[in-house]
Amino acid sequence: MSGTALVVAEIHAGRLAPATAEAVGVARSLGLTVIGFAAGSDAGSAAAEFGALGVTEAFAVPDPRLDTAPSGARIGSIRQALSASNATTVLTVGTALGRDLVGHLAIAWDAAAATGVTEVVATGEGFRVRRPIFGGRATETRLLAGGHFALAIRPHAFPPAAGGANPCTVRELPAGELAPGLLAARRTGVSAAAAGAGPGLTDASIVVSGGRGVRAPENFHLIEELAAALGAAVGASRAVTDAGWRPTSLQVGQTGRAVSPQLYIAVGISGAIQHLVGMISSRVIVAINSDASAPIFKVADYGIVGDLFQIVPALTAEIRRVRGL
Amino acid sequence: MEIVVCVKPVPESETRLRPTGDGRSLDPEAVKFVLAGYDESAVEQALLLKEAIPGSKVHAVAYGVAPRTEEVLRSAIALGCDAATWIDAGEETSGDPIVAARALGGLIRTLPHDLVLCGKQAGDDESGLVAAALGELLEVPEFGSVVDLRWDAATGQFRFQRSVEAGTEIWTAATPLIVGLQQAWNDPRTAKLPAILKSRKATIARATPTAAGGGRSSPERFELPPPRTGAKMIEYRTPEEAAQKLVRILREEAKVFP
Numbered sequence A: 001m002s003g004t005a006l007v008v009a010e011i012h013a014g015r016l017a018p019a020t021a022e023a024v025g026v027a028r029s030l031g032l033t034v035i036g037f038a039a040g041s042d043a044g045s046a047a048a049e050f051g052a053l054g055v056t057e058a059f060a061v062p063d064p065r066l067d068t069a070p071s072g073a074r075i076g077s078i079r080q081a082l083s084a085s086n087a088t089t090v091l092t093v094g095t096a097l098g099r100d101l102v103g104h105l106a107i108a109w110d111a112a113a114a115t116g117v118t119e120v121v122a123t124g125e126g127f128r129v130r131r132p133i134f135g136g137r138a139t140e141t142r143l144l145a146g147g148h149f150a151l152a153i154r155p156h157a158f159p160p161a162a163g164g165a166n167p168c169t170v171r172e173l174p175a176g177e178l179a180p181g182l183l184a185a186r187r188t189g190v191s192a193a194a195a196g197a198g199p200g201l202t203d204a205s206i207v208v209s210g211g212r213g214v215r216a217p218e219n220f221h222l223i224e225e226l227a228a229a230l231g232a233a234v235g236a237s238r239a240v241t242d243a244g245w246r247p248t249s250l251q252v253g254q255t256g257r258a259v260s261p262q263l264y265i266a267v268g269i270s271g272a273i274q275h276l277v278g279m280i281s282s283r284v285i286v287a288i289n290s291d292a293s294a295p296i297f298k299v300a301d302y303g304i305v306g307d308l309f310q311i312v313p314a315l316t317a318e319i320r321r322v323r324g325l
Numbered sequence B: 001m002e003i004v005v006c007v008k009p010v011p012e013s014e015t016r017l018r019p020t021g022d023g024r025s026l027d028p029e030a031v032k033f034v035l036a037g038y039d040e041s042a043v044e045q046a047l048l049l050k051e052a053i054p055g056s057k058v059h060a061v062a063y064g065v066a067p068r069t070e071e072v073l074r075s076a077i078a079l080g081c082d083a084a085t086w087i088d089a090g091e092e093t094s095g096d097p098i099v100a101a102r103a104l105g106g107l108i109r110t111l112p113h114d115l116v117l118c119g120k121q122a123g124d125d126e127s128g129l130v131a132a133a134l135g136e137l138l139e140v141p142e143f144g145s146v147v148d149l150r151w152d153a154a155t156g157q158f159r160f161q162r163s164v165e166a167g168t169e170i171w172t173a174a175t176p177l178i179v180g181l182q183q184a185w186n187d188p189r190t191a192k193l194p195a196i197l198k199s200r201k202a203t204i205a206r207a208t209p210t211a212a213g214g215g216r217s218s219p220e221r222f223e224l225p226p227p228r229t230g231a232k233m234i235e236y237r238t239p240e241e242a243a244q245k246l247v248r249i250l251r252e253e254a255k256v257f258p
Helices: A018-029 A043-053 A064-068 A071-085 A096-108 A180-184 A221-230 A238-242 A308-322 B037-052 B068-079 B097-108 B130-138 B193-199 B239-253
Strands: A003-008 A032-039 A057-061 A089-093 A112-117 A119-122 A126-133 A138-145 A149-153 A169-172 A186-192 A206-210 A233-236 A263-267 A284-289 A302-305 B002-006 B009-011 B033-035 B057-064 B083-088 B115-119 B142-152 B157-164 B167-173 B177-183 B205-207 B217-223
Touching: A003 A018, A003 A071, A018 A032, A018 A043, A018 A089, A018 A149, A032 A043, A032 A071, A043 A057, A043 A169, A057 A071, A064 A071, A064 A186, A071 A096, A071 A180, A071 B130, A071 B142, A089 A096, A096 A112, A096 A149, A096 B097, A096 B130, A096 B142, A096 B157, A112 A126, A112 A138, A112 B217, A126 A149, A206 A221, A221 A233, A221 A263, A221 A308, A233 A238, A284 A308, A284 B239, A302 B239, A308 B239, B002 B037, B009 B068, B033 B037, B033 B068, B037 B057, B037 B068, B037 B115, B037 B142, B037 B177, B057 B068, B057 B097, B068 B083, B068 B193, B083 B097, B097 B130, B115 B130, B130 B142, B130 B177, B142 B167, B157 B177
Parallel strands: A003 A032, A003 A089, A032 A057, A057 A169, A089 A149, A112 A149, A206 A233, A206 A263, A263 A284, A284 A302, B002 B057, B002 B115, B057 B083, B083 B205, B115 B177, B142 B177
Antiparallel strands: A119 A126, A126 A138, A138 B217, A186 B167, B009 B033, B142 B157, B157 B167
16 A cells, blocks of 8 residues: 555644644554645644644645534545545544544545544555444454545554654645535534643543542542643543533543543542443553442552542642652 | 434443454344444434424434344334334445445435434444434535534524534534434433333334445454453552552553653
8 A cells, every 4th residue: 555645634722633643643654645634714824733743745725614614514625635636545533523524535535434543554455444442342453445545543542743844835725615504504602621721631641530439519629630730631420520510521431522541540430331431442541439349440450449539639749749840 | 393313223331242253243142232322312312302393203214234223213213203214234244334324325315304313423333424424425514423402493593512622612503404413411211111012013114225335344353352450459558658659650660651
């Protein structure tokens, strides 16, 4: 397999999300020439950031209408970039946007499609991909074949592309004609996940989640302080979000978000299957719980049985100490 | 409002998973199949909208093999859906979600559809591709990871939230619309016994896939991870000692932070 891959940028707060660097790394490890693609009002500067990842060519679609239109509105310009670059593979990140794009391209571009990919190798006909399924309770290997491929990688599953200092030549593309239906749907507001603007849950390489054991919303700052010391994202179990202690957007689990960070710290979370399927594919899991028989200790790598109101502040202090904060 | 809800049978979350003899896929033998978790929310959302908008109908559709696909449609009827159509996958067992999306799109095209609801992903393959593929097939705006979908009769528009990495987005959109649902505004209801009994006699329409175009992916291997052996427990006398030991392990043994 050789050829060209278009890496579609995930843009957070105007900048390339870290996982985009991972997608570039994957494309390069497959021996593909990488061309960047960024869309939305920040497209120009985000596309230029591909240079820092050693990518010398990128497309930008700096049309602000794309900021407030559904994902499908990007397909026209992605297809233009694909024809202009002769790319046969699209690589993106397994976020809400990235997965949407893969689903659209599977039809619009007749691509073999896979999301949540954690390993990928080239074969004669295409790619062999591995992806966790059943909430990390199993793994499947699939063979993708055909002329076009669209893959969304799972964040943190691959090393980011090594840096470079190449200037990146950015070519602007128009968004093209957008169907009236796409323009009629409008984003009318955004509320940031947390005012402190730590890393997003799926972006974060460390996640600290609090559960029922935290007992009351006014105690949740213990979780947030530990997360801040670690530069981690804050998550919560369903018990916490259902009780309204924290917003639903922080929920990790079957009805919330699935995360796979390098380190997941579960505090005061018993470990119902509903929660486990959202975090079990994390690389290292730490559990802090007062109940030694809590099921979370069966899936954790390291456990501390104890009172979180004592352990967590001590842990926050120790992390601040070693990190010189 | 004409609402179509796509559903899929998946193994119950407590089910023990096991590969088939050839190691390619999940062995369905002795597995209890149920309505997928996010699809339960999609059905709930469909029924909530039906209750809120007079004259609405909910049509449940599913692509898959006998008997579980037909059974999962019966559960949708028992929950309150008005009609159900099963697209028989027959011998097609690639497990490629795009094959399912093409079959569903071919059917939905022939049905009235102001709103198409899917779960944002199924709990088995977790691909999350069907809603987006349907958006492209039916040329209808599509949104994934939707929370709390409401109909505003005054403006004739939907209003909903979308849970994305950066936070929560608020959207408005008119019909027709396709939604991959993350959460309804209620917990999914459970079916009452008389409705379950009645659903056993309900007519499930049967269709064959109309769409051409086979799968571009095929299963090669289904593996279970080595069993987790349980946590290494940290022994300590004071909270400070527990913290120091854990930090040392995370840095030196697990190497997860600098």
